[in-house]
Amino acid sequence: MATTLVRCREIVRKVSVIALKYQFDNCMSQGFRAQSTVARSLVYPEYGEPSKVIQQLEQPLAAPKDNEVVLRMLAAPVNPADINTIQGAYPLKPPLPAVAGNEGVGEVVATGSAVKALCVGDRVVPKHTGWGTWRTHALCREDDLIKISKKLGIIEAATLTVNPCTAYRMLKDFVKLKPGDTVIQNAGNSACGQYVIQLCKVWGLRSINIVRNRAKIDELKCFLTDLGATHVITEEETKKLDLFKSGTEPKPKLALNAVGGKNAMEMLRHLDNGGYMVTYGGMSREPVMLPTSALIFKDIRCVGYWMSRWSKINVDSDERRRMFDELIGLMVAKQLKAPLHTVIPFTQFQEALSNTINPKGFAGTKYILDFQCQ
Amino acid sequence: MATTLVRCREIVRKVSVIALKYQFDNCMSQGFRAQSTVARSLVYPEYGEPSKVIQQLEQPLAAPKDNEVVLRMLAAPVNPADINTIQGAYPLKPPLPAVAGNEGVGEVVATGSAVKALCVGDRVVPKHTGWGTWRTHALCREDDLIKISKKLGIIEAATLTVNPCTAYRMLKDFVKLKPGDTVIQNAGNSACGQYVIQLCKVWGLRSINIVRNRAKIDELKCFLTDLGATHVITEEETKKLDLFKSGTEPKPKLALNAVGGKNAMEMLRHLDNGGYMVTYGGMSREPVMLPTSALIFKDIRCVGYWMSRWSKINVDSDERRRMFDELIGLMVAKQLKAPLHTVIPFTQFQEALSNTINPKGFAGTKYILDFQCQ
Structure with a gap:
């Protein structure tokens, strides 16, 4: 009985990963020019213990069209809420299969023809919770991103929104x-x-x-x-x-x-x-x-x-922009420091997950996934 | 040791009652004309179990001077908060010795020369929590009272403010x-x-x-x-x-x-x-x-x-008057009935206290002390 259950889960997982690949392939088949860039993502096809359900997925990335941009992700933290989301124990349940991670910082590396507010080289953070930040690259709409100052340190930027x-x-x-x-x-x-x-x-x-x-x-x-x-x-x-x-x-x-x-x-x-x-x-x-x-x-x-409720209600509010500006100003002026953290290459995500679930050290540490140092 | 404690408490009680009598006598010695009316009050000289600390005190009442009025109390309920106040377990602690009871209805029977808003025969309820309603008569300032409609039933009036x-x-x-x-x-x-x-x-x-x-x-x-x-x-x-x-x-x-x-x-x-x-x-x-x-x-x-906090903040507010008017209107129109209650002569207060502490009946009952039927 237990063996059957394990097999069933294995099948669900495989089918889900195939579905995710289909999404990517389908996107590419729309006629956009495929680039040589390969996006590597941490994906969960079903809810469960992160160490078991998270897997790496590699996909070549399509070129950005219209108001789309391509991001190179720089860093993203592992927050307790990310773990709960993967476990299915959080009220926000992204449609499966999903890319894990709720906050992080990226750099624009390509823009579609109708993109107005962003340029190549700009630093951005996702506007919405559940966007899926644990990946080396992403193709998304410019309206899903918030541009932030390049003066802000990478760690502070990656952990700004929560x-x-x-x-x-x-x-x-x-x-x-x-x-x-x-x-x-x-x-x-x-x-x-x-x-x-x-x-x-x-x-x-x-x-x-x-x-x-x-x-x-x-x-x-x-x-x-x-x-x-x-x-x-x-x-x-x-x-x-x-x-x-x-x-x-x-x-x-x-x-x-x-x-x-x-x-x-x-x-x-x-x-x-x-x-x-x-x-x-x-x-x-x-x-x-x-x-x-x-x-x-x-x-x-x-x-x-x-925080997720406030951000959803205030997604484009002046108050949200004022808050970001004030926080970024304090961070640039070194009046606000990022909390204790450990930067870890993205490929060692299992260690980050495990140590976030069972914290070590005298004050705990926040793990930051580094997507450019592999 | 226990006997000594009991004796000490007895002495405290006696001294406190003497103090209360002194207050009355001192009031009378100011030259006001004493009336033949004797006020009987339920007084507690110290905090403790109501059945033990409450005692009846009889005092002839002084004539009202200036803006004072004399009330004949008609009825007052025994609320759980009254019990807690006597026990000393309530945040409101009237100075001791104190007359028990926090709400009730009275009728004006005499007015001082400077009284403006009240006439003999008017029905009133106390404006402040802790005024001490468990007594047959009271001498107080007109400003401590709220005039209410005579159309309102005695029970509804006695239980209006809580x-x-x-x-x-x-x-x-x-x-x-x-x-x-x-x-x-x-x-x-x-x-x-x-x-x-x-x-x-x-x-x-x-x-x-x-x-x-x-x-x-x-x-x-x-x-x-x-x-x-x-x-x-x-x-x-x-x-x-x-x-x-x-x-x-x-x-x-x-x-x-x-x-x-x-x-x-x-x-x-x-x-x-x-x-x-x-x-x-x-x-x-x-x-x-x-x-x-x-x-x-x-x-x-x-x-x-x-309720006591709200009433204190809103003691003379228009909102409080509007609320009383609306409630009284609904009561007079028979759209609001007084809760299940038992009217009991004032002299049987011990029964009311005991049954409030240990409620009987299918829905509990509120005891109302009747001061005119002895």
């Missing part, structure tokens, strides 16, 4: 914060957490950052303090926190939660009356728990934030 | 509902729940009402359906609810939670994307639990509502 934007919006959209106000967050060492710390510093906000206790906790505390954290405390230290009782620190009006469970409940205890807890992750896999009295008598509001 | 207002605001202030929209609530048989059902009916909204299973469940379902409930379901039925899946019912945009724990989590599963869960009670004594995915991907917002 984590720094999530941190930016969570600090802007729920509570009107003014310099001197305090923000509290858990998962302070996550990629998003590191941007929260840095943006707080830039905007004159104080940040209390909760991290899990670990072997090299002092090293992590130093690292986050250097980034700009006002305080870094462990989960255990959260319980006996007296910063707010003693009046040393104004009570936070905003709590950012990527953990859930008891961790989030402890964090919430320190929130000021009328404050917001914004949930954007659930690493503990436990539900968010709210004491009834905090909701009723302290008027605490508990909401969620999903 | 439950119908809570239901009204929760249905108005979080989600913009239009006729045909659905609201889901637990504790559908509570005093507030009964008003939610009736206001939904008046405003053309559909209501799904969750109640605990019990001996006479069919009787309760009939009672709530007669009030205007669209559906009445038990907690167990909530889990297998397919009203929304089958498209029979539009998904609710608003959930009202007075229970917490798993009950609230089950209710939340049926909420539409972007919907609000408003918590105003926690009968299960368990925290509110929110699946992380509901917050992030369904954009569910979880907030609290506290």
